[in-house]
């Protein structure tokens with residue numbers, strides 16, 4: 001996993017609630033057996049017409065917007081557990097998704113992919129949408145060590161929560177497997193004293 | 199203070215607490231399928247790791263398999279390569295596989311329970327969000343992403359935090375024609391698609407206890423559709439009699455020991471929940487969804503809301519536009535061209551029986567294409583043994599071979615763009631049943647009646 005420290009970027013606004021992982025990456029693209037290449041099909045049905053032409057109205061096809069931060073409506077990433085959704089966002093160049101609420105499985109998948117799910121209040125999210133739509137060049141600064149999202153034009157920094165262990169993982173590029181492999185003795189001991197073994 | 203059922207099972211599976219809210223959490227059973235496992239096996243290989251314990255993993259091919267001619271090679275090269283990869287990986291690592299052609303093959307959440315692999319008190323994971331289905335047996339079961347699949351493969355554990363606890367109590371009896379599917383669609387419509395995010399839900403109350411195991415699975419299956427990490431129901435006599443004698447259930451003396459343990463699995467009378475909700479089963483009616491998430495459901499003979507909260511208006515309008523519906527509209531009389539009966543929500547024998555009982559001696563409307571996809575080879579076999587296949591075929595329904603099928607349309611079973619499908623599956627997301635497809639979720643009974651009528655009707659008058 002890549003390390004994450006600080007990111008300064010413009011953002012892409014997608015002010016739709018309950019964006020499910022079937023929209024992020026439709027099931028018909030899940031037939032690959034590797035992790036790479038999903039970015040080309042990110043939001044495929046919103047982004048392209050049935051014959052593969054870009055839909056001008058969709059924000060990823062709108063030349064005014066770009067950057068490594070996606071702003072998504074509340075309850076982002078609900079539905080299917082497919083980690084391919086996080087891979088697709090990451091593969092398409094996003095490093096951070098900002099929303100006021102993330103579905104549990106998506107949040108975990110994003111963190112395991114090196115994509116930061118950054119949760120803000122509904123109010124801040126609405127202000128961010130308004131700001132970015134007003135000025136697509138607005139820079140946002142995400143600083144992981146201090147857990148702050150700074151909007152320089154507002155002269156304002158907003159704190160965000162993150163599990164301390166997950167924060168360390170992102171900063172250092174570690175993942176849970178490294179950690180769990182170091183627990184083998186504890187796991188073996190647990191298996192010895194289990195009250196009920198299936 | 200007493201403990202909730204979730205806490206009892208959770209505590210019994212904590213290997214150790216590691217600071218923050220995280221715990222090393224032990225997994226008893228790991229179910230895998232062809233779509234979310236190949237990258238996990240590759241990751242293991244890339245790190246030079248082996249499976250922690252292959253005996254705790256069971257595999258099946260379900261998500262992208264064809265539902266016709268399963269004895270022939272899969273035609274779609276990508277699907278074939280995924281299924282082949284699963285077969286190779288299982289052979290290499292010594293994992294038991296119920297692949298195409300195996301008498302136990304089927305949808306992962308249908309076969310676990312019917313084979314007795316799923317048992318009370320267990321922790322069960324799968325790279326699939328509807329793993330919550332297994333909670334019907336009083337297990338902690340939840341969906342995980344592929345990185346976590348790798349973690350469980352390598353260590354039999356996950357590093358996770360404890361969920362919050364919610365109890366949903368449903369008292370009194372469901373009325374005639376109202377099923378477990380309507381019950382859960384009703385609850386989700388009340389809570390909304392993110393209403394239980396962060397929670398594990400225990401379903402309780404007389405209406406839940408009165409459900410068969412099939413009905414309980416339908417309820418637990420859809421827990422994820424309100425954002426819950428999982429759902430479960432305390433095991434009881436219904437659970438034990440369902441499991442007894444199943445191929446992988448404990449036998450003999452072990453069975454006695456198991457039941458003695460399972461009988462301790464309930465929430466103590468003084469256990470505290472973070473949230474408690476109550477519903478009256480008698481007030482639940484047949485349901486249908488009109489929008490593009492499972493929370494957008496309504497009473498079958500009701501009308502689509504005229505307006506929603508201001509913050510939700512953009513999503514609401516987008517959704518209705520996709521569905522071709524207007525605010526305030528009733529769905530009664532809408533012509534329907536496709537009916538899909540299947541998926542891990544409603545493809546068990548009881549669902550097929552309910553459909554067959556209704557369509558016996560009737561015929562589907564000429565313009566409707568109605569397919570029934572049994573959840574497993576075992577369900578298919580049982581349906582044939584009971585003669586349901588004859589009844590269904592005579593009524594113009596096509597009985598296919600087991601798999602996920604049009605639930606997610608990874609195989610050829612797709613609904614055309616713009617067409618309406620009344621479906622017994624669990625998700626009505628945009629494009630879920632094929633690009634542009636419009637899905638209306640409902641119970642098998644509503645689906646069967648719709649197929650016969652060719653349009654959406656108020657089912658109350660058909661129930662006698």
Ligand code: SF4
Pocket residue numbers: 260261305306307326328541542543601602605606623624
């Ligand atoms: S039937 Fe549908 S919901 Fe169930 S496991 Fe298959 S794809 Fe997932």
